Amino acid sequence: MKKGVMRPGHIQLRVLDMEEALGHYRDLLGLIEVDRDDQGRVYLKGWTEVDKFSVVLREADQPGMDFVGYKVLNSEVLAQLEQALKDYGQDVEQIPAGELKGCGRRVRFDSPTGHMFEIYAEKEQTGKWGVEQVNPEAWPRDLTGMRATRFDHCLLYGPNIEGTAKLFQDVLGFDIAEQVIDDEGKRPALFLTVSQKAHDVAFIECPEPGKLHHASFLLETWEDVLRAADLISMTDTSLDIGPTRHGLTHGKTIYFFDPSGNRSEVFCGGDYHYPDHEPVTWTTDQLGKAIFYHDRALNDRFLTVLT
Amino acid sequence: MDNHNNRHPQPGMQTPHQVALADSDTCFKAEPEISVLVAMERAGQQLIPVGCRGGGCGKCRIRILQGDYFSKRMSRAWVSPEQEAGGTVLACRVYARGDLLIKPDPPEIAVSCHAADQPDQQNNKR
Ligand code: FES
Ligand SMILES: [Fe+2]
Numbered sequence A: 001m002k003k004g005v006m007r008p009g010h011i012q013l014r015v016l017d018m019e020e021a022l023g024h025y026r027d028l029l030g031l032i033e034v035d036r037d038d039q040g041r042v043y044l045k046g047w048t049e050v051d052k053f054s055v056v057l058r059e060a061d062q063p064g065m066d067f068v069g070y071k072v073l074n075s076e077v078l079a080q081l082e083q084a085l086k087d088y089g090q091d092v093e094q095i096p097a098g099e100l101k102g103c104g105r106r107v108r109f110d111s112p113t114g115h116m117f118e119i120y121a122e123k124e125q126t127g128k129w130g131v132e133q134v135n136p137e138a139w140p141r142d143l144t145g146m147r148a149t150r151f152d153h154c155l156l157y158g159p160n161i162e163g164t165a166k167l168f169q170d171v172l173g174f175d176i177a178e179q180v181i182d183d184e185g186k187r188p189a190l191f192l193t194v195s196q197k198a199h200d201v202a203f204i205e206c207p208e209p210g211k212l213h214h215a216s217f218l219l220e221t222w223e224d225v226l227r228a229a230d231l232i233s234m235t236d237t238s239l240d241i242g243p244t245r246h247g248l249t250h251g252k253t254i255y256f257f258d259p260s261g262n263r264s265e266v267f268c269g270g271d272y273h274y275p276d277h278e279p280v281t282w283t284t285d286q287l288g289k290a291i292f293y294h295d296r297a298l299n300d301r302f303l304t305v306l307t
Numbered sequence B: 001m002d003n004h005n006n007r008h009p010q011p012g013m014q015t016p017h018q019v020a021l022a023d024s025d026t027c028f029k030a031e032p033e034i035s036v037l038v039a040m041e042r043a044g045q046q047l048i049p050v051g052c053r054g055g056g057c058g059k060c061r062i063r064i065l066q067g068d069y070f071s072k073r074m075s076r077a078w079v080s081p082e083q084e085a086g087g088t089v090l091a092c093r094v095y096a097r098g099d100l101l102i103k104p105d106p107p108e109i110a111v112s113c114h115a116a117d118q119p120d121q122q123n124n125k126r
Helices: A018-028 A075-088 A161-170 A222-234 A284-291 A300-304 B036-042 B081-085
Strands: A005-015 A032-036 A042-045 A055-059 A064-072 A092-095 A106-109 A117-120 A150-158 A175-181 A189-193 A201-205 A211-218 A239-245 A252-257 A263-268 A280-283 B017-021 B027-030 B061-066 B069-071 B088-090 B094-096 B100-104
Touching: A005 A018, A005 A150, A005 A211, A018 A032, A018 A042, A018 A055, A064 A075, A064 A150, A064 A211, A075 A092, A075 A106, A075 A117, A161 A175, A161 A189, A161 A201, A175 A284, A222 A239, A222 A252, A222 A263, A239 A300, A280 A284, B017 B036, B027 B036, B036 B094, B081 B088
Parallel strands: A005 A055, A064 A117, A150 A201, A175 A280, A211 A263, B017 B100
Antiparallel strands: A005 A064, A032 A042, A042 A055, A092 A106, A106 A117, A150 A211, A175 A189, A189 A201, A239 A252, A252 A263, B017 B027, B061 B088, B061 B100, B069 B094
């Protein structure tokens, strides 16, 4: 049941070298750099996103994800969900308004998989980048690189994904849209949505807590995915796999790495979900096809390279 | 547009260096401007495991037993300052500055539980 969470709103990623990272997120993915702060963090967004930023890069000596945040309808919902998280037994931390520039107060909480999540109600709305609010043109002409339209979702690895998924379902109102089930009925992969998208966040079971598998950005068409692949070669960017299609979600995709080893995805298309839909199920004996629909073989690097 | 993911030239140095593996007679050429890991890939060799190529995942960890190299920042999750001082590095973040003698040192990485218990790929219908 919906609880007033709207969408993934931001992700803060750790990078080894900010200039190199900007070459990736700004110049290659084509995100728009919108701000910087006195901690040295850089704020970016996809051009279609109405809020001020969706990606925050922080230089650190260990790559990975600091947190991912979800935007809720309003401050009443934020207060309700904050109480619900406490009642559920999560450690909850208050992050004051302005800690991220242009973002209202955030409620940060931990999870069984060892990831930090946040919810917040307010962020400065600067509108879509490069087009007018009224009578908007189709797209801005001065985009660069892959012209990624938005931060879409992330895939996280950690222990007890059932625990984190239950927290997201019971407290935050996410649904399981797609799942992988093994022959003992255990679920090693869960894809959750809070919208009509095939996934707003996904989890894969792994003993190591708090790991990032990838942050994903949306493109419009398959042609754009092929063009992204061309740009990956032109820039000698570290390729993981693709262009290909997933069985899970049926999205068309390519995976590659930022210069600090964090995996990025750009993709288009895929399944949709309504609250009355049963989860789409894949079985582990078909896991190769579930992950890469054309290869139909498991890829060790894709499954085990994490930050 | 070029984000120079792998490039790191050595001024005045064009000729490739030789990278040799300890306890083996294999070696490969490494241009000074590309990382040791990418040089190995370009030589068509599989002597060091390849992961992210960005110093994040730890897969390509090696020990450099001999030789000069330049290194970029690498994840402290896999290489401590003490280890780095002793020549333990991530091959994707080091650039040969002379001939090198190396030894793979991949860390134990706790992998996805379900990668291991897959049925033999050969049995999958194609
Ligand atoms: S390949 Fe990932 S750290 Fe070198
Ligand atoms: Fe994805």
